[in-house]
Amino acid sequence: xxxxxxxxxxxxxxxxxxACVPLKxxxxxxxxxxxxxxxxxxxxxxxxxxxxxxKVARDAVLLQDSAKDNKSGDAEGSxxxxxxxxxxxxxxxxxxxxxxxxxxxxGLEQTAASTSLYDFRFARKTVxxxxxxxxxxxxxxxxxxxxxxxxxxxxxxxxxxxxxxAAIGLYEYCRQHPS
Numbered sequence: 001x002x003x004x005x006x007x008x009x010x011x012x013x014x015x016x017x018x019a020c021v022p023l024k025x026x027x028x029x030x031x032x033x034x035x036x037x038x039x040x041x042x043x044x045x046x047x048x049x050x051x052x053x054x055k056v057a058r059d060a061v062l063l064q065d066s067a068k069d070n071k072s073g074d075a076e077g078s079x080x081x082x083x084x085x086x087x088x089x090x091x092x093x094x095x096x097x098x099x100x101x102x103x104x105x106x107g108l109e110q111t112a113a114s115t116s117l118y119d120f121r122f123a124r125k126t127v128x129x130x131x132x133x134x135x136x137x138x139x140x141x142x143x144x145x146x147x148x149x150x151x152x153x154x155x156x157x158x159x160x161x162x163x164x165x166a167a168i169g170l171y172e173y174c175r176q177h178p179s
Contacts, residue, residue: 010040010179011179012179013040013042014039014040014041014042014174014177014179015042015103015124015125015126015177016041016042016122016125016126016127016128016170016173016174016177017041017042017043017044017045017098017103017126017127017128018032018036018041018043018044018045018127018128018130018166018170019045019046019047019091019094019095019098019105019127019128019129019130020032020044020045020046020047020050020129020130020162020166021047021048021091021129021130021131021132021135021137021138021141022046022047022048022049022050022132023046023048023050023130023132023133023162024132024133024134026050026051026052026053027053027056027163028133028161028162028163029046029050029051029052030052030053030056031056031163031167032044032130032162032163032166032167033052033085034056035163035166035167035170036170039170039171039174041170042084043083043084043085043086044084044085044086045086045087045088045091045094046085046086046087046088047087047088047089047090047091048087049087050087052085091129091141091144092140092141092144095127095129095141095144096144098127099144099146101125102125103123103125103126103127104122104123104125104126104127104146104147105126105127105129105144105145105146106122106126106127106128106129106145106146106147106148106149107129107131107137107141107142107145107147107148107149108128108129108130108131108137108148108149108150108151108165108166108169109129109131109136109137109142109148109149109150110136110150110158110159111142111148111150113148114148114149114150115147115148115149115150116149116150116152117149117150117151117152117168117169117172118152120147120149120172121176122172122173122176122177124177126173128166128169128170128173129141129145130162130165130166130169131162132162133159133161133162149169151165151168151169
């Protein structure tokens with residue numbers, strides 16, 4: 001018996017982007033990149049000094065090479081232009097550009113006004129904003145979000161590892177928009 005099935009080709013490119021606030025661990029950035037690569041996410045935008053670690057990201061690390069000269073907080077052109085893995089100085093400007101391009105910006109965060117992932121319907125063109133484990137999504141970035149979704153949790157510590165949360169959010173997007 002063959003261990004792995006070949007990847008299922010998409011009928012059209014996915015129009016989902018992941019945007020991460022500065023994360024403390026490049027292990028988490030790399031795990032998120034691996035998930036993004038497996039699910040054929042259009043782009044991964046990370047704020048700060050994010051780097052992909054080959055041991056964790058595996059084949060997704062090959063996509064990092066196209067981002068080496070692509071660090072800009074306020075680059076000209078569309079937010080979605082450039083490499084698959086983009087490192088920026090600030091998320092606010094790229095998020096605003098994505099909104100201009102018709103994307104809905106969705107924060108993955110627990111707030112008083114967040115909607116349960118069980119009840120949430122993702123737009124086809126979505127930017128999923130991922131917060132840091134300790135501080136979540138900063139208020140200035142939350143203010144840019146059109147909507148906020150949360151993963152319902154039932155016990156302590158009432159939060160998931162950031163890479164696990166990103167995978168759950170992305171998988172739900174892909175379940176709703178299979179191709």
